[in-house]
Amino acid sequence: MIYRSKAPLRIGLAGGGTDVSPYCDLYGGAILNATISLSAYASIEPINEMAIIVEALDRNEQQKFNWAPQLPIDGTLDLLKGVYNRIHKQYGLPKTGFRLSTFVDAPAGSGLGTSSTLMVAILGAFVEMLKLPLGDYDIAHLAYEIERNELGLAGGRQDQYAATFGGVNYMEFMKDDKVIVNPLRIRPQYMHELENNLVLYFTSTSRESASIIKEQVKNVNNKNSKSIDAMHQLKEQAHMMKEALLMGKLHEFGEILDFGFQQKRLMADNISNSSIEEIYDAAKAAGATGGKISGAGGGGFMIFYCPGNSNYAVKKALLSFGGEVKKYSFIKYGLTSWTA
DSSP states (O other), X not given: OOXXXXXXEEEEEEOTTTTSTTHHHHHOEEEEEEEEEEEEEEEEEEOSSSEEEEEETTTTEEEEEEOOSSOOOSSSSHHHHHHHHHHHHHHOOOSOOEEEEEEESSOTTSSSOHHHHHHHHHHHHHXXXXXXXXXXXXXXXXXXXXXXXXXXXXXXXXXXXXXXXXXXXXXXXXXXTOEEXXXXXXXXXXXXXXXXXXXXXEOSOOOOHHHHHHXXXXXXXXXXXXXXXXXXXXXXXXXXXXXXXXXXXXXGHHHHHHHHHHHHTTTOTTSOOHHHHHHHHXXXXXXXXXXXXXXXXXXXXXXXXXXXXXXXXXHHHHHTTTOEEOOOOBOOOOOEEEEO
């Protein structure tokens, strides 16, 4: 018997960074994101020995331990072990051996919320195995607590909720870890057109988002007005994007993305770099009306809105930089678990 789960990765469309404390605690944050057909997977398989095996199949990493109520957090496969430790501490696990395996469709640090989505997928497998009575908000909040508070990994809140709920969501972030997820009911033809025109490009570089987020946090704590004003503008960008999507004003989409990109660069010094700027300029010269770095910044995936049939010319221009144009589709479902 195998307990399986999968959770979708996401594209952040607007408001990125306003879900990070202390900004959202002080001012409230707002983000618009959409889940896509790239996923994180987790499975738990009982084995006939008193051992716990944790492995990331996409990274060729594995650790094996004698059965224990807590596993060491030592910098290797900590997401997997962190979930195990919290689940055993809070809910208890049978004293039997098992293999916990994971796989993610995109590399870590690529800007699609991989680590938080993987955290949600691992939780989903344990919830399936133990038949825990946890709803979507419970799972997303638990994932956030483990990743941010117990493992000490810097980041925001949007990824855990996107992976759990799925679909296109306008999210609001408030003090005391309060999050409201507003699913958007968007006409199918608008989503088809958006999917056709929005190019997803992997720069073939990954980045350590923690350093970018730490600078962003420092800027808020130091009351850096330039950085805080940029975050206010990004929150407004989320409102603009929500209206454009709901009303089918896709001709405004690229300009809204471009507005956000200009503001995002003001949040922290290391969000953009000369390579990203060169790629961005080339995409716009080929016909894109706007774009952004996915996630915290510094590298990984970028998205570009290409109206009409300009996506073909934009893709050609992007491929000249040695990266990869990634095929995807928008999906409506979030975390899914089952027993095989």
